[in-house]
Amino acid sequence: QKEVEQNSGPLSVPEGAIASLNCTYSDRGSQSFFWYRQYSGKSPELIMFIYSNGDKEDGRFTAQLNKASQYVSLLIRDSQPSDSATYLCAAPPDSGSARQLTFGSGTQLTVLP
C-alpha cells in the first residue's frame, strides 16, 4: 500500500518568509509528485508537479524531489497571507494511471501579516 506522509503542522510563518512543506513517500517506484493547495471550504487546486530529481521553480514556488531519499518538498518564497491554506502532497501508483492519486493528510499553513 503506497503511503504519502506529510508533516501535519500546523505551520506558521511571518509574511515575507520562506515556508517549507515536506512530504515522504513509501513506494520507490513512484515517478511523479503533485502539490495541491486547498483553501478552507474549497476544492484542491494544482500548484506544481515534479517528476525529475532536483528542483522545479514556478514563480514563488519551488518543488524539490529526492528519489533516493523518497522525499519531496515545496518551498514558498516571500510568503503572503493569501498563501494561508492546506497544502496536499500526492503521488500516483508507480504503474498504471497517473490520475489515481494517493494524497497525504495535508499541512495547514498560516502566513502571519
Next chain:
Amino acid sequence: KAGVTQTPRYLIKTRGQQVTLSCSPISGHRSVSWYQQTPGQGLQFLFEYFSETQRNKGNFPGRFSGRQFSNSRSEMNVSTLELGDSALYLCASSLGSGILVNEQFFGPGTRLTVL
C-alpha cells in the same frame, strides 16, 4: 473555458437511502476521477473513468459505483448510505490519455450529509 461542474453542491440524505452525484468535466477532457474527502481519512481515490470505462478503482465497498457517458460526463452512486459516507465528494477531470503526468482539475465538490 468552463471548469469542472458538479451537481448538486449540497445533499442531505438519511441512512439506507441511495444517492447519485454528477460531474461534467472540462470540455475536451476524457478522464474523470472521483475522490472522497473526510476530516478523518483525508482525500481518498474512489475510481477513474476514461472513454466510458472504469480504469482504476480505490479501496471502497461495492456500494460505491460510477459510470461515464459518451460525452465524458460522469455519475457516481452510493447505495445503502451509512453515516460514515458523509463527506465532500470531489470530481477531477484531465485529458486522460497515456500514463504520463496528467494535470487534474478538481470541481467544487458535492457535500453529502447522511443523517
